[in-house]
Every structure is written in structure tokens, then in C-alpha cells.
Amino acid sequence: MLLNTIAIACAMAMTLTAASATTNMDTSDTDDRWLVYEGDASVAPGRGRRIVFMSGDEEYRSEEGLPMLARGLAKHGFETVVLLCQNPETGEVDPEQLHHIPGTHLIEDADVLVLQLRFREFPDGDMDRIMDHVNKGKPLVAIRTTTHPFFYRKATHSPHAKWSWNADNGGFGKQIVGETWVNHHGHHGKEATRGIPHDANKDHPVLRGVKDVFGPTDVYGIRSLPSDATVLLDGGIVAGMKPSDPLVEDTRNSPMHPVGWLRERPVTSEDREHDVQKIVVTTMGTAEDFSSDDLRTFLANGILWLLGEEIPEDGIDVEIVGRWDPTPFGFGTHRRGVKVKDIRDGWPQRTSDK
Numbered sequence: 001m002l003l004n005t006i007a008i009a010c011a012m013a014m015t016l017t018a019a020s021a022t023t024n025m026d027t028s029d030t031d032d033r034w035l036v037y038e039g040d041a042s043v044a045p046g047r048g049r050r051i052v053f054m055s056g057d058e059e060y061r062s063e064e065g066l067p068m069l070a071r072g073l074a075k076h077g078f079e080t081v082v083l084l085c086q087n088p089e090t091g092e093v094d095p096e097q098l099h100h101i102p103g104t105h106l107i108e109d110a111d112v113l114v115l116q117l118r119f120r121e122f123p124d125g126d127m128d129r130i131m132d133h134v135n136k137g138k139p140l141v142a143i144r145t146t147t148h149p150f151f152y153r154k155a156t157h158s159p160h161a162k163w164s165w166n167a168d169n170g171g172f173g174k175q176i177v178g179e180t181w182v183n184h185h186g187h188h189g190k191e192a193t194r195g196i197p198h199d200a201n202k203d204h205p206v207l208r209g210v211k212d213v214f215g216p217t218d219v220y221g222i223r224s225l226p227s228d229a230t231v232l233l234d235g236g237i238v239a240g241m242k243p244s245d246p247l248v249e250d251t252r253n254s255p256m257h258p259v260g261w262l263r264e265r266p267v268t269s270e271d272r273e274h275d276v277q278k279i280v281v282t283t284m285g286t287a288e289d290f291s292s293d294d295l296r297t298f299l300a301n302g303i304l305w306l307l308g309e310e311i312p313e314d315g316i317d318v319e320i321v322g323r324w325d326p327t328p329f330g331f332g333t334h335r336r337g338v339k340v341k342d343i344r345d346g347w348p349q350r351t352s353d354k
Helices: 002-021 062-074 104-109 124-135 171-177 287-291 293-306
Strands: 035-037 050-056 079-084 112-117 140-143 193-197 213-215 229-237 257-266 276-282
Touching: 035 062, 050 062, 050 104, 062 079, 062 112, 062 287, 062 293, 079 104, 104 124, 112 124, 140 171, 140 293, 171 276, 193 257, 193 293, 213 293, 257 293, 276 293, 287 293
Parallel strands: 050 079, 050 112, 112 140, 140 276
Antiparallel strands: 035 079, 193 213, 193 229, 229 257, 257 276
């Protein structure tokens, strides 16, 4: 009996030791208000490095898409954390909540920050953490509506109001991502997008394994990008919403507007850790778009580029892990009555399908 007890204790100790070796997460940072998928320091290319995803848009179902990406990237050794806007009283995931996103202290140790935000107005403390990451020049990924992530309607005297999408300087979108909100270049909800490797940069390592990118979101209008931007994906406007539909034959596709690019942004802040900030951007990114294997590969390759890692010849395959039945984009269509802990392994089946 004593020997059995000692054996069990030793096994438990070994398990705890192994668990501590796989993650950077302090036990005080675990909480039902956010998702954590453990990394593994022994698994390349992630090697336990932390990626923090922030979901806060009420139209393109980032609350479904980002947790799926986080689960897939955790399989490659990354520690992934997902922060979601939620009702502060009930704890339910609520993308229409513009101000409340628990867990932003976890950004402080992020190696990569992934933003999919739309018209948020976070408290200054949360914004301090986001902008501290940016001002240090640390790696950043911006998805879809992150061309217009912030909109200061009330706190107009906040020091962060200058990042509002409608600020004179173009806000966070223009200054950091490369472009602010302009318009829907394709017919929203009627004309899908095909991401086509930009001919001049088709051999860029981030495009390895990226051949066929399709998604139901429309192409965003882009007026111009900064000189440090490298366009990787052009957005072909599709004459319909099916992958088999052809491209439209009109001037909107001549030239095509970019839907995927990289930035190497000069950083001048006094507390910078890097002189150049590497940024990956795609203006695709509704949850359904991430059913595209090649779009997931584009983002995963981009994260390796951000971290200075070699990208495999066939790119990184990010499998869909857990339940995956994405809700189509639209306002007021998010699934209600769901808490963060309920979506760890994927969102519940859609009510309309039951």
C-alpha cells in the first residue's frame, strides 16, 4: 500500500513537472474568462512562445474563428491565449460589448499579438497594454476589421483617442496596419473574394503552400499602402459566393486591391525593443474564411516570418481542431448564451441546425 502511494505521488509530481515545462502560463493567470491552450517548449516551431489573440468584432464572427486558429497553432508548440469581449455581469461571450475584454495583462508576455477588432473603445488600462506591445515594435497580426479597430465616441479626451479610425491621421489602421476603413470594394454579401498571390512577390516565403485562398467576405477598398509594405495577396472579386464562381470581369479587378500584405514599420518610441516592427495583415477573415486551408497557412507562415523562423517549403499546415461549424457573417447573428469555458473545444452546434 505504501509503495503504491509513493508511486502515485511520484507520477503526479512527474505530471506536474511536465505540465510546467510545456507552458509559460502562471497558475494565477488561468481564469474562465479567457482561453489558454498550452504550448510545448520541445515542439518546433512554437517552442512554447505565446501568441495572444484578441477577438472584438460584432460582424465577422472572430469569437469563433480565433479560438479555432489558436487550437491549431497550439499543435505546433505555441502557447495560445484567446481574449474575448464579453458581458461583464453574465460572463457570456458578447461581441457587441465594445468596452470589456478581460485578460489584457496577458499581452505583456506575448511574443505575437493577433488583433481582430472593430470600433472598440477599451478602458485606458487595456489600451496601454495593446499600445505598449505596438510601441515596443513587437510582432503583430491584423485581421479584417483591424483596419478600423477603435472608435472613440465617449472618451474623446483619452490619450488613446488618436488611434480612433476617424482621427485626422487615419488612426491605428493607417498608422500601424497600413490603411484605415475605406469601403467595400466588392459587393458585400454578394461577391466573395479569391486571394491571388501577387505576381511580383509570388516567391516570398510567406506564400509557401498558399495556392487557393477563397472566402465569402468581400474585398475591402485600399487607397494606398506605406512604402514599407509588401503586397502578397491580391483580392479578386468573385461573381458570386461559391468557390466555383468566376472573377467579375470589370474594372474593379483591374488592378486588384490587396487583401494580404506585410509591413516592416520603423519604430521610433523611446521604449522600443525593435527598430522595425514586423506586421502581417489580411483584410479577409470572417470565421467562414478560415475554412480555407491556404488562408490558415498564410497566417501561420506569417507568424513564422514575424518570429524570424524558417518557413517550410510547403508552408505550415494548421489543422482544424475541435468542433467547427462557423456562423455566417452579419450583425446581430452571434450565438448567445455561451460562456468562454463552453467554447474551449469549439462552439456548440448551431441552434438552427439542431
